[in-house]
Amino acid sequence: MEYRQLGRSGLRVSTITLGTMGFGGIGWATPVGQIDVEGARKQVGLARDAGVNLFDTADVYSNGLSEEILGKALGSDRDEVLVATKARLPMGDGPNDAGASRHHIIRSAEASLRRLGTDYIDLYQVHEWDGQTPLEETLQALDDLVRWGKVRYVGCSNYAAWHLMKALWIADRKGLTPFVSNQLYYSLQARDIENEIVPAAIDQGIGILVWSPIAGGLLSGKYRRDIKPPQGSRHLTEWSEPPVYDEDKLYDTVEELVAIGEGLGVSAAQVALAYTMAKPAVTSVIVGARTEQQLADNLAAADLELTAADVERLDKVSAQPLPYPFWHHLNVTERLSPADLTLLARHIKG
Numbered sequence: 216m217e218y219r220q221l222g223r224s225g226l227r228v229s230t231i232t233l234g235t236m237g238f239g240g241i242g243w244a245t246p247v248g249q250i251d252v253e254g255a256r257k258q259v260g261l262a263r264d265a266g267v268n269l270f271d272t273a274d275v276y277s278n279g280l281s282e283e284i285l286g287k288a289l290g291s292d293r294d295e296v297l298v299a300t301k302a303r304l305p306m307g308d309g310p311n312d313a314g315a316s317r318h319h320i321i322r323s324a325e326a327s328l329r330r331l332g333t334d335y336i337d338l339y340q341v342h343e344w345d346g347q348t349p350l351e352e353t354l355q356a357l358d359d360l361v362r363w364g365k366v367r368y369v370g371c372s373n374y375a376a377w378h379l380m381k382a383l384w385i386a387d388r389k390g391l392t393p394f395v396s397n398q399l400y401y402s403l404q405a406r407d408i409e410n411e412i413v414p415a416a417i418d419q420g421i422g423i424l425v426w427s428p429i430a431g432g433l434l435s436g437k438y439r440r441d442i443k444p445p446q447g448s449r450h451l452t453e454w455s456e457p458p459v460y461d462e463d464k465l466y467d468t469v470e471e472l473v474a475i476g477e478g479l480g481v482s483a484a485q486v487a488l489a490y491t492m493a494k495p496a497v498t499s500v501i502v503g504a505r506t507e508q509q510l511a512d513n514l515a516a517a518d519l520e521l522t523a524a525d526v527e528r529l530d531k532v533s534a535q536p537l538p539y540p541f542w543h544h545l546n547v548t549e550r551l552s553p554a555d556l557t558l559l560a561r562h563i564k565g
C-alpha cells in the first residue's frame with residue numbers, strides 16, 4: 216500500500232480508504248448494504264491487513280449507526296488508524312439540526328465523538344456547501360474544535376472550486392485552521408472535477424479524497440449493455456447517485472475497463488480504481504463494499520499500475536467536452552499554469 220500526504224498536511228494516508236456508508240444500512244442507506252458490527256469487524260480487518268489506515272464515515276450515514284458500528288469494529292485499535300467523519304446534512308427536523316452553523320457543527324462533533332467512542336476525530340469534514348451560514352462562523356467553529364483537541368485536521372466535501380478558494384482565503388485572513396482536503400465524486404463515469412476543482416486543489420495543495428470511485432458499482436463490470444446485473448445490486452433500486460446522463464458512454468467505458476482487466480487478469484473495478492488513484496491531486500479513493508469478496512477485490516487495486524497506453528484508452532473513452540472558458544484558453548493561450556496544463560493535457564492528447 217502506498218501512503219500519500221493529505222494535501223499540504225503532514226498526515227500520511229493510504230491510497231485506499233474504507234468507506235462505511237453501508238455500515239448499518241437503515242433509511243436511505245439501505246440499498247448500500249446492511250453491514251453489522253461483526254461484518255464491519257471483518258471489513259476493517261481485511262482493510263487493515265492490506266495497509267488501509269483511513270476510515271471514512273459521516274453522522275448522516277444510517278442516522279449515526281455507521282459511526283457507532285465503526286467505533287465498535289475498531290475497538291481498542293482506534294488509535295492505530297485515522298477516522299474521518301462529516302457533519303452538515305440533516306440529523307433531525309429541527310431548524311438547527313442541519314447546516315454548518317457553529318451551533319450544529321460543535322453539537323455534531325460532540326455527538327460523533329460519543330457514537331465513535333473516541334475522544335478525537337482525525338479529519339472532520341463539512342459534508343456539503345452551506346450557502347447561508349457565513350464561512351467565518353463555520354471555520355471559527357472548526358478551529359475551536361481543533362484547539363480543544365477534539366479534531367486534528369479539517370476538510371470539506373462536495374465544495375466547488377470557488378467555495379474552497381473562499382474558505383482558504385478566510386482561514387488565511389483570520390488565522391484559522393485551513394481545510395486540507397476536499398472529498399468529491401470522481402470516476403471514469405464523470406470527470407467533471409477536472410475542470411476547476413482539480414486545478415484549484417493542485418494550486419492550493421489540497422488533497423482529494425474520492426467518493427464512489429467505481430460509481431457505486433456502475434464501473435465494476437457487472438452493469439453492461441444488455442446484461443442484467445446481479446440481484447440486490449444498488450443500482451437496481453431507487454438509488455440515484457451518480458446521475459447517468461449518457462448511458463452509451465458509460466457502457467463504452469465499461470467495455471474498455473473489462474477489456475483492460477481481462478488483459479491484465481484483474482477485475483474492471485480494480486482497473487477503475489487504479490485509474491482514479493493515479494490522477495493528479497488524488498490522495499485516496501474511498502471504496503465501499505457490500506461483501507468481503509468485493510472488498511478483497513477492491514483492495515487488490517492498491518498494487519495495480521496501468522500502462523500509459525491503457526490510461527490513454529480510458530482517458531479517451533471517458534473524455535467530456537471542455538467547457539468555456541477552458542476551450543478558449545486551449546485555443547489562444549500559450550501561458551498556462553501547471554494546474555491548468557494538467558486540466559488541458561487530456562484534451563491535447565485526446
Ligand SMILES: NC(=O)c1ccc[n+]([C@@H]2O[C@H](COP(=O)([O-])OP(=O)(O)OC[C@H]3O[C@@H](n4cnc5c(N)ncnc54)[C@H](OP(=O)(O)O)[C@@H]3O)[C@@H](O)[C@H]2O)c1
Nearest residue numbers: 234235236426427428429430431432435448449484503509
Ligand atoms: N462525501 C460524500 O458526499 C459521499 C457520498 C457518497 C459516498 N461517500 C463515501 O464514499 C464511500 C464509497 O462510496 P460508494 O459505496 O458509493 O463507492 P463505490 O466503491 O463506488 O461503490 C461501492 C458499491 O459498488 C459495488 N461494488 C464494490 N466493489 C465491487 C466489486 N469489486 N465488484 C462488483 N461490485 C462492487 C457494491 O454495490 P452492490 O453490491 O450494491 O452492487 C458496493 O456497495 C462511502 O462509503 C462513503 O464513505 C461520500
